[in-house]
Amino acid sequence: MSLKAFHLIFITAASLLCFGLGWWMLRAYADVGVKSDQIYGVASIVIGVALLVYEVFFIKKLKNVSYL
Amino acid sequence: MEIPYTSKPRPDTGIYNSKVGIWLFLASEVMLFGALFSSYILLRVGAGEGTWPHGLLSIPIGTFNTFVLITSSVTVVMGWAALQVGNFGRYKVYQAITILCALGFLGIKSFEYRDKFKHYEVWLKNPITVHQGGKAVLTDRLLGHIEYQGHHPYFWTTPRLAGSPEIKDKDGKVVKAAVAAVESFKFQPDPIHYTMTPKEMAHAKAEAKGHAHEVIEIKSSDVKRLSAFIPSHSTFFAIYFTLTALHGLHVLGGALVIFYIWGPGAKMWKTDPQRYMNRVEVSGLFWHFVDLVWIFLFPIIYLL
Numbered sequence: 001m002s003l004k005a006f007h008l009i010f011i012t013a014a015s016l017l018c019f020g021l022g023w024w025m026l027r028a029y030a031d032v033g034v035k036s037d038q039i040y041g042v043a044s045i046v047i048g049v050a051l052l053v054y055e056v057f058f059i060k061k062l063k064n065v066s067y068l
Numbered sequence: 069m070e071i072p073y074t075s076k077p078r079p080d081t082g083i084y085n086s087k088v089g090i091w092l093f094l095a096s097e098v099m100l101f102g103a104l105f106s107s108y109i110l111l112r113v114g115a116g117e118g119t120w121p122h123g124l125l126s127i128p129i130g131t132f133n134t135f136v137l138i139t140s141s142v143t144v145v146m147g148w149a150a151l152q153v154g155n156f157g158r159y160k161v162y163q164a165i166t167i168l169c170a171l172g173f174l175g176i177k178s179f180e181y182r183d184k185f186k187h188y189e190v191w192l193k194n195p196i197t198v199h200q201g202g203k204a205v206l207t208d209r210l211l212g213h214i215e216y217q218g219h220h221p222y223f224w225t226t227p228r229l230a231g232s233p234e235i236k237d238k239d240g241k242v243v244k245a246a247v248a249a250v251e252s253f254k255f256q257p258d259p260i261h262y263t264m265t266p267k268e269m270a271h272a273k274a275e276a277k278g279h280a281h282e283v284i285e286i287k288s289s290d291v292k293r294l295s296a297f298i299p300s301h302s303t304f305f306a307i308y309f310t311l312t313a314l315h316g317l318h319v320l321g322g323a324l325v326i327f328y329i330w331g332p333g334a335k336m337w338k339t340d341p342q343r344y345m346n347r348v349e350v351s352g353l354f355w356h357f358v359d360l361v362w363i364f365l366f367p368i369i370y371l372l
Contacts, residue, residue, distance in 0.1 A: 001091070003352045007145045010356050013363045014138050021131065024371055032270040040128075047135075054142070062149055068082060 005067040011055045018048030075342040090350045094357050101361050108307045112372055118263040121304040130370040133176050137359045140169035144352045151345045156337055163330040170323035177316055184297040185222045188214050190286065191293040199282050200259040200272060211261055215254040225295050229288040252287045308369055315365060318358045325351050
């Protein structure tokens with residue numbers, strides 16, 4: 001597996017972490033109502049989406065590099 | 069004698085030898101971290117309610133460090149991609165950012181460690197009343213910071229309160245000076261304790277905002293046990309320090325290798341560019357593994 005393939009796995013894992021963290025913080029906001037938790041949760045989800053967008057950009061940019 | 073398949077792929081595997089080597093090494097690393105992760109999860113799931121220290125790590129600091137590592141992964145792969153198109157200058161810039169991210173991560177982690185080493189739990193012989201977030205609470209277990217003779221001491225445990233005598237070697241030379249016993253110390257209790265549920269902790273933190281820290285005087289004779297947040301405090305901190313220190317050593321090792329390839333080892337780019345690119349790729353694979361470990365470590369340690 002090349003660095004390109006491993007990077008794609010890593011970015012997928014990182015964006016899943018961002019979505020999980022976002023869900024966690026928004027749940028904390030729903031329970032307690034601390035405003036910073038809401039901002040934190042929304043920001044995490046936005047970053048998760050940004051990482052997926054970057055992933056698509058990365059695939060296009062390195063389309064000539066092998067996955068092996 | 070030339071080492072075979074350092075640049076070109078080996079016909080039977082289809083990849084160059086060092087890539088096979090790094091993946092075998094990473095497989096062994098998966099087993100190492102996998103064993104530690106599963107130990108942690110089994111202990112965490114098996115712990116009785118209110119017995120497992122949770123909510124004691126700073127999620128914002130952990131999140132920031134996560135993004136530092138994600139950034140470093142992006143720069144390490146961009147550096148490698150720059151080499152693929154022959155742009156050595158851009159590679160140097162990207163890898164310099166990777167090295168800075170690694171140092172930044174370790175710096176932030178050491179700041180976190182420092183904070184833990186002077187944060188305490190005290191178990192009292194008899195319950196006392198403390199004011200937390202405007203409410204009076206009767207408790208015999210407190211988290212917080214010690215103030216003694218104008219300082220916030222590090223690494224204190226129960227034996228430190230009793231002090232220790234002078235130690236001399238066989239020639240009568242003082243090897244270790246006497247440490248005076250502590251009669252009493254000031255303590256700033258936190259508004260939370262890990263025996264609370266996450267929801268109770270969040271409420272207590274929110275209520276305590278805007279209230280000044282109470283400072284109480286605790287006599288050493290009233291203390292049943294005292295411990296900083298060090299490995300001997302609890303199973304949680306033992307595993308926390310084992311996992312994060314092991315990970316930190318991997319970050320340091322990876323950063324040293326990347327630095328060597330980036331700095332003194334960079335002359336290979338002129339003599340054997342394909343082999344140099346392979347080296348960069350292999351170091352990048354290791355770096356991604358280290359970052360991926362953190363992606364699992366962060367939610368398990370900081371959130372669970």
